[in-house]
Amino acid sequence: MPLNKIVKTELLGPEVKLFEITAPRIAKKRKAGQFIILRVDDHGERIPLTIADADAEKGTITVIVQGLGATSKRFLQKEAGDIVWDLAGPLGKPTHIEKRGLVIAVSGGVGTAVAMPIAAASKKAGNTVYSIIGARTKELVILEKEMTERTDKIFITTDDGSYGRKGLVTDQLKSLLDDGIIPDELVAIGPLPMMRAVSELTRSYNIPTVVSLNSIMIDGTGMCGGCRATVDGKTVFVCVDGPEFDGHKVDFAELGRRQKAYLEQEKQSMEAFSHQCRLEVKAKKLKIETA
Numbered sequence: 001m002p003l004n005k006i007v008k009t010e011l012l013g014p015e016v017k018l019f020e021i022t023a024p025r026i027a028k029k030r031k032a033g034q035f036i037i038l039r040v041d042d043h044g045e046r047i048p049l050t051i052a053d054a055d056a057e058k059g060t061i062t063v064i065v066q067g068l069g070a071t072s073k074r075f076l077q078k079e080a081g082d083i084v085w086d087l088a089g090p091l092g093k094p095t096h097i098e099k100r101g102l103v104i105a106v107s108g109g110v111g112t113a114v115a116m117p118i119a120a121a122s123k124k125a126g127n128t129v130y131s132i133i134g135a136r137t138k139e140l141v142i143l144e145k146e147m148t149e150r151t152d153k154i155f156i157t158t159d160d161g162s163y164g165r166k167g168l169v170t171d172q173l174k175s176l177l178d179d180g181i182i183p184d185e186l187v188a189i190g191p192l193p194m195m196r197a198v199s200e201l202t203r204s205y206n207i208p209t210v211v212s213l214n215s216i217m218i219d220g221t222g223m224c225g226g227c228r229a230t231v232d233g234k235t236v237f238v239c240v241d242g243p244e245f246d247g248h249k250v251d252f253a254e255l256g257r258r259q260k261a262y263l264e265q266e267k268q269s270m271e272a273f274s275h276q277c278r279l280e281v282k283a284k285k286l287k288i289e290t291a
């Protein structure tokens with residue numbers, strides 16, 4: 001059996017898919033907060049993905065992928081039985097987990113896949129853990145059942161009010177803080193504007209706030225500089241110094257600019273991907289017609 005075989009897939013929402021992949025050594029070693037870098041096929045780019053879960057006995061790891069660009073969309077086409085070309089990990093520093101009291105895990109969209117193992121490890125360490133999950137609409141809420149099982153209380157928000165409370169995760173968080181529920185630590189994971197907004201809110205309450213940064217990565221070993229960010233006025237490499245940092249010290253504006261650096265190239269590879277998909281559909285149709 002190839003080492004990195006996909007043994008299970010599950011569609012969690014539109015363009016969001018769970019993959020359980022054989023990776024026995026990583027499954028044994030990985031800790032909450034760590035990630036892998038994989039290539040979907042031999043010509044593929046290297047994409048970082050947080051390990052959402054692992055089963056050391058089965059020798060598998062679980063990653064959750066959102067189809068945002070050409071590579072992730074290509075990955076979503078894979079099914080159980082397919083292989084991923086190669087994968088490396090576990091990378092990055094594990095989350096620093098200790099017993100603090102109350103921990104709130106705030107996650108936006110597919111960021112819940114990253115927040116889940118951290119919430120679970122915090123609970124295991126003896127903390128009371130609340131989780132706030134936010135999504136644009138009901139069908140984009142993922143891992144609600146898993147988060148409910150792993151935490152003491154769960155709050156759900158949707159931007160359009162189709163499920164849970166109407167509004168953003170910060171609205172729910174503000175309500176808890178206004179009610180005097182002040183966590184000893186807060187973990188915020190999701191899109192950059194969300195992590196920035198959460199960090200701004202917790203700053204005024206002096207709540208230690210950890211964010212997980214998803215910078216552009218290439219090697220994942222601190223050599224290429226692709227994942228460079230500024231934290232507390234100093235240059236860091238997210239792949240080896242992170243991915244988790246003090247949210248009150250991250251230069252979010254710079255990160256936002258760096259994330260947009262390759263927009264034109266990303267657009268071109270999406271166009272090439274869509275063109276190829278159209279060709280594949282046509283070729284399939286022709287095969288059926290001539291059969």
Ligand code: NAD
Binds near residue numbers: 111136137190
């Ligand atoms: P999204 O834009 O739909 O946002 C999800 C939720 O986050 C919203 O429903 C809202 O509650 C909250 N949110 C968003 N912007 C906010 C703001 N300005 N203020 C307060 N709350 C806000 O999220 P999505 O489309 O699922 O996320 C995609 C993005 O998340 C991608 O850019 C992806 O790279 C990133 N992401 C980050 C991580 C990470 O480790 N930080 C992990 C996975 C995905």
Ligand code: FES
Binds near residue numbers: 218228237240
């Ligand atoms: Fe190359 Fe971090 S990905 S230095």
